[in-house]
Amino acid sequence: SPSAEAPETLIMASTTSTRDSGLLDDLLPRFEAETGIAVRVVAVGTGRAIDLARRGDADVLFVHHRPSELEFVAEGFGLERLPVMYNDFVLVGPREDPAGVRELGDVAAALANVAANEVPFFSRGDDSGTHKAELRLWAAASVEPSAGASGWYRETGAGMGATLNTANQTPGYALTDRGTWIAFRNRSGLDLLVEGDPLLRNEYGVVVVNPERHPHVKAAAGKRLADWLTSDAGRAAIAAYRVGGEALFFPIER
Amino acid sequence: MAELTEAFRSALGLIVGLDPDLLEIVSLSLRVSLVALVPSMLLGIPLGATVAIARFPGRGFAVVLLNLGMALPPVVIGLLVYLLLSRSGPLGDLSLLFTPGALVVGQTVLVTPLVAALSRQVFEDHWTEYEETLRSLGARGARAVATLIFEARHSLLTVLLAGFGRAITEVGVAIIVGGNINHLTRIMTTAIALETSRGDLPLALGLGVILLALSLGVNVLALAAQQAVRRAEA
Amino acid sequence: MAELTEAFRSALGLIVGLDPDLLEIVSLSLRVSLVALVPSMLLGIPLGATVAIARFPGRGFAVVLLNLGMALPPVVIGLLVYLLLSRSGPLGDLSLLFTPGALVVGQTVLVTPLVAALSRQVFEDHWTEYEETLRSLGARGARAVATLIFEARHSLLTVLLAGFGRAITEVGVAIIVGGNINHLTRIMTTAIALETSRGDLPLALGLGVILLALSLGVNVLALAAQQAVRRAEA
Amino acid sequence: MPRPEASPEILPLRVEGLSLTLGGKPILRDVSFELEAGPCSVILGPNGCGKSMLLRVCHGLLAPTELLAPTEGRVRWCGPGAGEAERGQAMVLQRPVLLRRRVAANLEYPLRLRGLAPNERRDRVAVVLERASLEALAERPARALSVGEQQRVAVARAWAVEPEVLWLDEPASALDPGATRALEETIRRIRASGTKVVMTTHDLGQARRLADEVLFLHRGRVLEKTAAETFFEEPQSEEGRAFLKGELLT
Amino acid sequence: MPRPEASPEILPLRVEGLSLTLGGKPILRDVSFELEAGPCSVILGPNGCGKSMLLRVCHGLLAPTELLAPTEGRVRWCGPGAGEAERGQAMVLQRPVLLRRRVAANLEYPLRLRGLAPNERRDRVAVVLERASLEALAERPARALSVGEQQRVAVARAWAVEPEVLWLDEPASALDPGATRALEETIRRIRASGTKVVMTTHDLGQARRLADEVLFLHRGRVLEKTAAETFFEEPQSEEGRAFLKGELLT
């Protein structure tokens, strides 16, 4: 019940990629140790996360689709968007690589190859940050994929994990953020094929919900979280986070 | 809750617009769940009847197991069916995964235990009345089961509707074994989940309204059929 | 299916290790579902009995509506409860969203229609036997309902177990209204969904095994209680 | 037990032009009669002639399909499935249904419905158990009794509320000779105390012993309603004669 | 109908040291007797003495708690809930249960179980309907019959399979005088044709008319098993005498 809660608890709406990578489980206890503020993460799709914040059901928004975040602030729902960190998207696909994209380095060319060979490609198709980035990349490749029952372009309409599961089984290609990919455990038939293209940069920002819209919002505590994430301590913690020896996220210089 | 008004408006818009995508999804949902109901009935009802009627050592345990079937989490069933149908799984050669066939298999595995457990109770209630008569008349085994199914037919309808309800509203199994692939395995519930994750709650609710209307249709038809049979019998 | 072996191994590891996180999740799951069962019973059983017994215009329609309750998609229920409990919703001031209380509310809304629909059938089956006697004795309204509940108590156990099964295995409502927040609203099913999305299928299945063991315990206890009551009555 | 204030006088019960159709089949056809307080009325007739249905309608368990206007309101029924029978009445069904509880609790049940206090109930149950010689069965689960024992409990349960009218549908059909004799003795005593007894029986000897008047039913019609003596000495109808001789089939 | 090959001879049925306990209560206590082919055996005794349970055990619906070894195998039962009664037998329960179908289909049901061909079944159903004067009811849903009509259908259904032994638990308790007379006539004819009839009744007149021998049961014990004449003229037991006088209560 609410009365039994510690006075300082924040609700943060975030995406599954941050949670599934384990980053938040690492960061937030440090923040709590420093400030005494406990953060509760509701990890959902980017669209849903923004909707949650819009309704005042979250105090802080932490997602990875810059245009939506800016729009959220512009509409007066958020105070200010602070860039926190980035990682990158990677193109994964069947180990045999039927479209021959391995080590192309150029993601637009790789996608064009996938389309030309009509090898199955699994899109999340859920308006998530990853999905929106993927659409941006198709545009860069000048391909207009359309989902059809028997077509090679398939929308799973599901989360990143489920989409990777599907790609692993069929097999097919998929775009994923690196964090989810590294943490993903069921990738027996998949390989990381394309990485490092500047187009693949994936930026995360934090927004505190505007207390003028929702008076109950814990803006002060939220502000402390946003500040901490972008502080030296926070950035050091982000940079230090490793899975299997690999860094997953890189703090953005102020 | 202005969303509710908006939800109804969007549901109406979709229906009036006869959106072809929507029609596809609706018809797939209905077909999958009704098809899955057939093996669920054929397996679950005799199973429930057998456990209700037969006296064997460990029968109490069988009842517990049957009831436990109602507490099988869809996600777990989904995973098991996934492992079964996966390319490296025992039935991988059927290439069923991420096809409507996989949805049928998954819903069947989900609904059969429910039908079995609920029908067991129906049969047990009827068996107290019929046991001595049927045994005296010489009806044993499958014959007794068949007679009891016939005698309890009206009560079993509710069991079937519960099974249909579980199948048509299920989402966990469908996402795991069907993959919610657009134009292939997307059904009403996975579409609703998708719109929810997109944050488009009115559309999600609108689809929910349509799903309910669909179930309403099935329920009304079932009840009308039952009434007709009742009248014919009287 | 080496995953199954691995699943059991990971389940065993979790259980033997008495993982405190796991204990927390298990106990929350159990508490939420058992607590939600109470209002579901208190509302659903009298509702089912009333529709079974009372004769009023539009009763057939009420039966259809009740059965339709079994076809309410959890995601839709989750959304409705969410809109209700959301800060901008009518009950926003209760601050229930993303708390265990929200899980209880959601599961109650999910389970009550199932209990009502299934118990209606149980009551109708018993009512054919008892109607004339109770009416002749002068039992009307709530009194007749109470008597019928008592007379049908053993059959109602299955209904309750079906309700418990639906509550404990449910994931859609729990994710939407609970938010699957670690150490606060994470229950077995949302944890399973999380591990599935992480691609850790063995761990997901292992959790599933533990959930099943939990349900097994509840079922065995319920049946044992029933047997004890039966013996005391004989 | 004082009769509840609300209980309206049921007798005399005038029935006129009563018809009952079930499943499209006429069960009772244009039945008219009047039941006065006092005499024990026995309804006789072959199987399926409509005795049980007539009792149900009069008791209020079934709504008649037709009933002539002037007397409407005298027979109080509640429509199929709705409401309950009139207070001040009790009925023993041809196949009595006992509740899944002990015998004593079965007897207590209607008393509780009538709002008696717990200690009043306890006393009355004790009296009824003794009057009906059911003490030995008091703590037995009612559903596990023999058919005859159940019938005895059902009669005791009806009688426990001290009704103004007691409807008995073949109350002795499963009773042994001793219990039958005791029941007949009881019925005589009940009648003497002012309770109206309306019953059916297939035992003509029993009918002779108990009946003050006889209603003879045949295919849903009341063919005779006469003093018992008249009926048994010289029945007015052909069918009545055949019935008494055990020759009427159907 | 030719008896199925597999049917073993049931008679003579020797029962020795049979006891039955239900819910911790002794129902039948150390009962021993032998039923031979031929005479019509009538079981008499007060309500709750164990008549119905004895019939159930003998028919095979209930397993006795104890039965002395030498005769085991003669009484064939199937354990509570398991299996079915022996072929070559049929029983009419004290409260018969008909199936939710038409009367003719109820009569056809046991014939189908015994593997008769459809046209054989049809012919036999027609014969049975006629013998039992049930033609008028043939197409009626069985559950919507009056209690007496249902009892007549149940007797006809048992009789339809032409059993070697027919167990009748108060088969006339709901029958009108004419139907009772017809049933008694039928029982006499059945016995003459070689079928063994074992029945219970509370109608002592009926017992006198039908019984060749009487088993008198009291509190779960067989107190007498004698020729009918002997029992009715001079019963051996105190209880038998009281029972005949209608004085035995309990």
Ligand SMILES: Nc1ncnc2c1ncn2[C@@H]1O[C@H](COP(=O)(O)OP(=O)(O)OP(=O)(O)O)[C@@H](O)[C@H]1O
């Ligand atoms: N399930 C049971 N548990 C305990 N006692 C039982 C059970 N069933 C029957 N009895 C008891 O067994 C005794 C014998 O019952 P049974 O039905 O054989 O009597 P009956 O001689 O047929 O009586 P009736 O003349 O009333 O038909 C009765 O006292 C009854 O209460």
Ligand SMILES: Nc1ncnc2c1ncn2[C@@H]1O[C@H](COP(=O)(O)OP(=O)(O)OP(=O)(O)O)[C@@H](O)[C@H]1O
């Ligand atoms: N629900 C029903 N639908 C159609 N017919 C019915 C229904 N219930 C009873 N009947 C018929 O109504 C008639 C009268 O039934 P009722 O039970 O009143 O007979 P009864 O005189 O009490 O016979 P009995 O002596 O056998 O008890 C019977 O022919 C019976 O078949």
Ligand SMILES: [Mg+2]
């Ligand atoms: Mg009758």
Ligand SMILES: [Mg+2]
């Ligand atoms: Mg008996």
